Amino acid sequence: MKSSLQWMEDYVEIDKTRTAQEFADVLTVAGIPVEQVKYWGGDIKNVLTGKITKIVPHPNADKLVICTLNMGDRELTVVTGATNVREGQIVPVAVHSAKLPGGVTIKKSKLRGEVSEGMLCSAHELGLDDSLLLPEERDGIWILPDDMPLGVDAVEATGLRDTVYEFELTPNRADCFSMVGLSREFAVLSRKEAHVPKVRVEEDGAPIAGRLEVSVEDAELCGRYAARLLFNVKVGKSPFWMQQRLRKAGVRPINNVVDVTNYVMIEFGIPLHAYDYDKLAGHKLVARRAGKGEVLKTLDGVERKLTENMLVIADAEKAACVAGVMGGLDSEVTERTTTVVLECASFKGSSIRKTGRTLGLRSEASARFERGLDAEGCVHSLDRAAQILQKTGACQVAAGVIDEYVRPQEIRYINFTAEQVNDFLGTDIAEKEMLSILATLGFKTEVKGEVVTATVPSWRIDCTEMPDIAEEVARIYGYERIESTCPLCGVSEGQEGLPHAVREYISAILNKAGLNETVTFSFMNAGSLRKLRFAEGDSLYRAVPILNPITEEFPLMRTTLLPSLMDVLVRNQAVKNEAVAAYEIATTYHPKSLPVTELPDEETEITGLLWGERHSASWPYTAEKYDFYDVKGIVETVLEAIGITAELRPSAYAPLHPGKAAEYVKDGKILCRFGELHPEAVENYDVTGPVYVFEMYLKNLMPLINLIPNYRKVGKFPALTRDLAIIVPIEARNKDILDIIREKGGSNLEGVHLFDLYAGKQVPRGRKSLAYALVFRSATGTLTDDDIQKPIADILAELETRLGAKLR
Numbered sequence: 001m002k003s004s005l006q007w008m009e010d011y012v013e014i015d016k017t018r019t020a021q022e023f024a025d026v027l028t029v030a031g032i033p034v035e036q037v038k039y040w041g042g043d044i045k046n047v048l049t050g051k052i053t054k055i056v057p058h059p060n061a062d063k064l065v066i067c068t069l070n071m072g073d074r075e076l077t078v079v080t081g082a083t084n085v086r087e088g089q090i091v092p093v094a095v096h097s098a099k100l101p102g103g104v105t106i107k108k109s110k111l112r113g114e115v116s117e118g119m120l121c122s123a124h125e126l127g128l129d130d131s132l133l134l135p136e137e138r139d140g141i142w143i144l145p146d147d148m149p150l151g152v153d154a155v156e157a158t159g160l161r162d163t164v165y166e167f168e169l170t171p172n173r174a175d176c177f178s179m180v181g182l183s184r185e186f187a188v189l190s191r192k193e194a195h196v197p198k199v200r201v202e203e204d205g206a207p208i209a210g211r212l213e214v215s216v217e218d219a220e221l222c223g224r225y226a227a228r229l230l231f232n233v234k235v236g237k238s239p240f241w242m243q244q245r246l247r248k249a250g251v252r253p254i255n256n257v258v259d260v261t262n263y264v265m266i267e268f269g270i271p272l273h274a275y276d277y278d279k280l281a282g283h284k285l286v287a288r289r290a291g292k293g294e295v296l297k298t299l300d301g302v303e304r305k306l307t308e309n310m311l312v313i314a315d316a317e318k319a320a321c322v323a324g325v326m327g328g329l330d331s332e333v334t335e336r337t338t339t340v341v342l343e344c345a346s347f348k349g350s351s352i353r354k355t356g357r358t359l360g361l362r363s364e365a366s367a368r369f370e371r372g373l374d375a376e377g378c379v380h381s382l383d384r385a386a387q388i389l390q391k392t393g394a395c396q397v398a399a400g401v402i403d404e405y406v407r408p409q410e411i412r413y414i415n416f417t418a419e420q421v422n423d424f425l426g427t428d429i430a431e432k433e434m435l436s437i438l439a440t441l442g443f444k445t446e447v448k449g450e451v452v453t454a455t456v457p458s459w460r461i462d463c464t465e466m467p468d469i470a471e472e473v474a475r476i477y478g479y480e481r482i483e484s485t486c487p488l489c490g491v492s493e494g495q496e497g498l499p500h501a502v503r504e505y506i507s508a509i510l511n512k513a514g515l516n517e518t519v520t521f522s523f524m525n526a527g528s529l530r531k532l533r534f535a536e537g538d539s540l541y542r543a544v545p546i547l548n549p550i551t552e553e554f555p556l557m558r559t560t561l562l563p564s565l566m567d568v569l570v571r572n573q574a575v576k577n578e579a580v581a582a583y584e585i586a587t588t589y590h591p592k593s594l595p596v597t598e599l600p601d602e603e604t605e606i607t608g609l610l611w612g613e614r615h616s617a618s619w620p621y622t623a624e625k626y627d628f629y630d631v632k633g634i635v636e637t638v639l640e641a642i643g644i645t646a647e648l649r650p651s652a653y654a655p656l657h658p659g660k661a662a663e664y665v666k667d668g669k670i671l672c673r674f675g676e677l678h679p680e681a682v683e684n685y686d687v688t689g690p691v692y693v694f695e696m697y698l699k700n701l702m703p704l705i706n707l708i709p710n711y712r713k714v715g716k717f718p719a720l721t722r723d724l725a726i727i728v729p730i731e732a733r734n735k736d737i738l739d740i741i742r743e744k745g746g747s748n749l750e751g752v753h754l755f756d757l758y759a760g761k762q763v764p765r766g767r768k769s770l771a772y773a774l775v776f777r778s779a780t781g782t783l784t785d786d787d788i789q790k791p792i793a794d795i796l797a798e799l800e801t802r803l804g805a806k807l808r
Contacts, residue, residue: 006163007245040162044160049093049151050092050150053088072150159245173462180267184441200383203400209400218311221348230341231398233337238259272344276341281315285341298328323345349372350549376458413455438454502707503698515583540560544589562607562695583607603697603699604699610626613626643704662675674693677689715777718782719777722776726799732768732805755772
């Protein structure tokens with residue numbers, strides 16, 4: 001947002017006791033940050049206005065002419081090569097010793113033998129950017145209005161000498177994206193009074209009723225739609241003063257109708273749009289969602305493909321405008337336009353932001369709609385635009401306004417006490433001073449006992465609760481006047497807690513395993529859960545809704561990290577990466593109830609994803625892809641490192657492939673799940689598979705964690721190893737066999753592991769062969785074969801009894 005101080009003086013007396021930079025600092029400290037102060041025309045000297053009274057060809061040059069200029073109290077002769085100069089025009093003249101931007105100095109000289117006492121200036125030479133000029137002003141000399149006085153300082157006369165503030169406003173201060181909104185801040189911070197322009201329209205045209213029909217089909221996306229009708233419109237250049245004000249605000253003048261809509265948008269902060277009435281089919285406007293496959297050619301000449309979640313303003317046949325973003329070319333106001341429809345509406349900010357991003361369009365209007373508008377000001381803005389056009393003799397105004405206010409803006413009340421505000425701020429500000437500050441900002445207050453009820457102005461959509469009131473009081477009272485104090489508390493040495501230490505330890509293990517840590521947004525969309533095959537009604541759908549999401553694509557706080565990592569995979573596959581090995585350790589949010597009345601449960605999860613090649617082909621090795629045993633090995637490595645042993649069993653977790661999914665369980669609680677992602681989920685995300693994922697739940701891991709290693713002495717005596725190959729039913733589980741071996745193996749059994757599995761011709765149908773290596777060792781002496789015969793016999797007998805096993 002750019003603000004001209006010349007323009008600002010229409011609304012409030014500028015504080016002359018401070019320099020422009022000093023007052024910019026005051027605004028910045030008060031929460032209205034000024035990014036830059038620009039001094040327009042400050043380095044231009046001795047440029048005066050002059051009228052060309054005579055033009056004659058240069059006797060010694062075909063492309064030069066000699067101009068005689070009336071400078072008010074004298075005449076000058078200037079030689080120029082400009083082709084757009086004519087007798088009777090008023091132009092800026094840089095006379096002898098004049099200084100122009102960039103350090104250029106003009107001196108009296110001779111050109112091809114003829115004396116030239118100065119230079120005729122273009123707008124560019126006086127510091128105006130070409131992007132802010134009318135097409136005819138970009139080349140040649142700057143032709144000034146016919147009523148410009150002669151012999152005066154051209155920089156002052158054209159309004160070029162000015163101070164312009166460039167603000168870096170935060171999105172919550174939508175009210176300051178206007179001259180009137182900023183004037184309130186200027187007034188209260190300089191102890192002055194702001195004056196809003198008086199708006200009154202003389203309705204001198206036929207009634208609007210019966211000539212224009214307006215309706216709102218989608219009240220969710222369009223809360224208010226108002227329109228005025230202008231007759232006998234004369235489209236042409238806007239007044240020079242308006243052009244200059246628009247340029248300082250960074251807006252290029254176009255014609256008087258369009259310029260007025262931009263002028264009022266900058267003045268009041270509410271965008272308007274103008275349509276050629278005769279180009280609207282059925283003389284009808286309706287706010288609706290775009291139809292499937294609907295196309296609109298916008299003002300920039302580009303055909304835009306619209307989607308069904310975009311709001312458009314349409315006539316009886318087709319879309320005429322992408323609501324809040326850009327108008328349509330077919331309904332554009334041109335020099336031939338004689339009847340104009342002025343529109344002012346209140347659109348849903350998040351919808352405008354999403355539409356703009358989808359279409360790759362952003363404008364001054366859309367930037368304001370995105371932040372939220374004061375719907376109460378729509379008709380007032382319409383009247384202001386009609387008033388200006390009427391005063392400049394550009395139109396007649398039809399009687400009446402069409403105003404479809406389908407979703408009235410809520411009036412907000414905030415209750416507080418002076419004690420609450422002072423406790424919040426650590427101040428001792430009197431209630432009377434608080435009320436005075438709020439009154440200057442437009443808040444109406446009512447006091448009953450100690451309780452103050454503040455009625456929030458319609459333009460302050462950012463104020464909703466007591467802390468907002470406290471902030472308003474503090475910034476106007478002056479942050480520098482609030483004493484800095486340290487909180488009274490016992491100071492203790494900061495130490496790393498066990499949960500944080502465990503997270504860092506697990507993160508280090510995963511890094512060593514070749515996985516890269518990611519950090520993603522804490523938001524999700526319910527559609528992501530459906531893509532991952534979570535059934536409707538699953539507890540993961542009970543998520544905390546975000547009141548003001550950064551985008552409509554992520555309206556919920558996430559309840560699982562899987563969607564975030566799948567988004568990471570999608571982006572990596574899109575840029576042709578050959579492999580992804582990533583993990584995230586982050587918080588998920590689970591509300592106790594909906595709507596949310598208390599803080600949700602925050603649980604830490606460790607989620608990882610593997611896809612693609614474990615390592616690329618590099619002689620003498622071939623490329624190998626990640627498989628189920630990679631993800632299983634990573635999970636087991638983590639569990640072993642944190643001292644946890646648990647039962648491994650098949651998992652029926654919805655996102656995982658049946659038969660290729662497992663989970664570790666301890667004391668009835670699931671510690672982690674892992675496996676191959678279900679093919680349907682892979683297809684839903686439109687990625688190539690297979691994809692392997694794991695989820696670990698820190699809440700269930702923490703009570704079991706043992707980061708202190710178990711030490712034992714190295715055995716002094718040699719170990720004795722025996723291999724057992726047994727034939728068991730095909731459904732027998734390795735875990736059950738291991739439990740029996742450890743149970744019957746006796747005190748000298750040091751270890752056991754499965755080293756072979758076979759099912760083939762030598763094994764009966766319905767059975768399989770499993771081979772185990774058993775290691776025996778004694779702490780008191782060397783074992784003999786006789787020492788291990790009994791435990792082996794006991795093992796085989798128990799396996800036969802319980803599982804029907806036979807020694808192979």
